[in-house]
Amino acid sequence: MILEQLKKAGINLVASLPDQWLGDLIRQCEADPSITHIRLAREDDGVGICAGAWLGGRKAALVCQNSGVLLAVNALGGIAFHHQIPLLVIAAHRGHWDDNQYYQMYKGRICEPVLKAMGLPHWVIEGPEQLSIISDAARQAYLNRLPVVVLLRKKALQ
Amino acid sequence: MKRLALAKLVKARVKADDIVVCGLGATEAAFKEAAPINPTYYASDPMGIWASIALGLALARPDRRVTLLAGDGDLLMNLQVLATIAGAPAKNFRIVVFHNGAYSSTGGQPLAGKPSFSGVAKSVGFDWAREARTEEEAGKQLDALFAQPGPALLDVWLEDEPAPTEPPGPLSQVEVRTLFMKSIS
Numbered sequence: 001m002i003l004e005q006l007k008k009a010g011i012n013l014v015a016s017l018p019d020q021w022l023g024d025l026i027r028q029c030e031a032d033p034s035i036t037h038i039r040l041a042r043e044d045d046g047v048g049i050c051a052g053a054w055l056g057g058r059k060a061a062l063v064c065q066n067s068g069v070l071l072a073v074n075a076l077g078g079i080a081f082h083h084q085i086p087l088l089v090i091a092a093h094r095g096h097w098d099d100n101q102y103y104q105m106y107k108g109r110i111c112e113p114v115l116k117a118m119g120l121p122h123w124v125i126e127g128p129e130q131l132s133i134i135s136d137a138a139r140q141a142y143l144n145r146l147p148v149v150v151l152l153r154k155k156a157l158q
Numbered sequence: 159m160k161r162l163a164l165a166k167l168v169k170a171r172v173k174a175d176d177i178v179v180c181g182l183g184a185t186e187a188a189f190k191e192a193a194p195i196n197p198t199y200y201a202s203d204p205m206g207i208w209a210s211i212a213l214g215l216a217l218a219r220p221d222r223r224v225t226l227l228a229g230d231g232d233l234l235m236n237l238q239v240l241a242t243i244a245g246a247p248a249k250n251f252r253i254v255v256f257h258n259g260a261y262s263s264t265g266g267q268p269l270a271g272k273p274s275f276s277g278v279a280k281s282v283g284f285d286w287a288r289e290a291r292t293e294e295e296a297g298k299q300l301d302a303l304f305a306q307p308g309p310a311l312l313d314v315w316l317e318d319e320p321a322p323t324e325p326p327g328p329l330s331q332v333e334v335r336t337l338f339m340k341s342i343s
Contacts, residue, residue, distance in 0.1 A: 013214075013217060013218075015242075036217060036247065038213075038217070038242060038245070038246050039242060039245050040242055041238035041239070041241050041242055042236060042238050042239070044206070044207060044210075044236065045207070045209075045210040045236060045238070045239045045242055046210070047207070047210070048207040048208070048209070048210025048211040048213070048214060048239075049210045049211070049213055049214040049217070049242075050214060051207075051211055051214060052179075052210065052211035052212060052213060052214020052215040052216075052217075052218065053214035053215070053217055053218040054214075054218075055199070055211070055214070055215055055218070055335065055338065055339055055342075056177075056214070056215045056216075056217075056218025056219040056342065057218055057219070057339075057343065058214075058217065058218035060214065074204050075204065075207050078203050078204035078207075079204065079207055079211070082331055082332075083331045083332060083335045084332045084335075085335065
């Protein structure tokens with residue numbers, strides 16, 4: 001499960017903004033006494049919290065929708081990337097073939113090209129059998145001193 | 159009240175092992191002039207994100223007091239962060255707002271609206287949020303702020319003064335953050 005992967009990577013602080021697909025993960029973060037869960041109102045605050053935590057020696061992850069990744073582009077580029085601060089972003093990859101709402105579609109279309117333009121490593125997790133990528137991606141972030149974004153399809157979040 | 163006077167009042171109350179996150183531009187210039195001895199992380203671009211960075215630091219270092227010196231334009235840019243801070247387990251985290259109602263570093267353009275940061279903080283769940291408008295009042299309220307468990311916020315209204323133009327420092331952001339991390343490790 002995803003939370004186990006975060007713990008395996010040494011992450012014990014999670015800042016989240018809900019998405020329909022992220023309900024289970026956020027509930028698990030809330031319920032787990034070993035996780036400090038911070039409720040966001042906007043995703044770039046989550047980038048700031050994760051960055052600040054790392055400055056103080058604590059590993060953290062931002063959990064949000066891929067539209068939140070788009071919103072947080074300036075914080076990811078200006079703080080995490082520019083200051084070489086590693087953090088992990090776990091994002092629901094809305095707006096692809098596994099989604100069914102018109103208004104989600106732009107997210108699926110532009111999120112990966114934007115990440116590519118930013119030079120940020122990202123991985124797409126297709127299903128539950130690939131969840132071990134999460135702790136590997138976190139290690140990649142810490143070794144690179146850069147943020148890494150993991151985008152999860154619906155099947156990987158069910 | 160001028161911003162240097164506030165910076166000196168803050169400096170006098172910050173312990174040597176306290177961590178300060180200091181907003182960019184005029185706030186930075188004032189705190190540097192006040193010559194603090196504690197580890198201080200001076201903000202750079204982008205604006206709007208320094209309150210959340212300071213919160214993250216406070217969550218990572220519950221053994222140290224973490225104080226954010228927030229520029230008003232910086233805090234206004236992501237005002238919703240106060241709701242996130244209000245709900246966070248951060249007893250060691252305090253905010254002092256340097257509130258002159260203008261973007262000093264870019265020529266003194268007024269802020270949008272007339273925000274009361276203490277009013278917003280209270281309305282989103284801060285137990286302790288106050289304001290001060292004179293030097294005497296600011297001194298008293300800073301004492302009260304540091305006597306409170308966080309998260310707590312003091313909004314200090316300042317005169318609008320021109321900001322000194324700072325030349326770029328010799329160190330990159332990566333070098334600055336590396337030295338800062340070393341200073342608190």
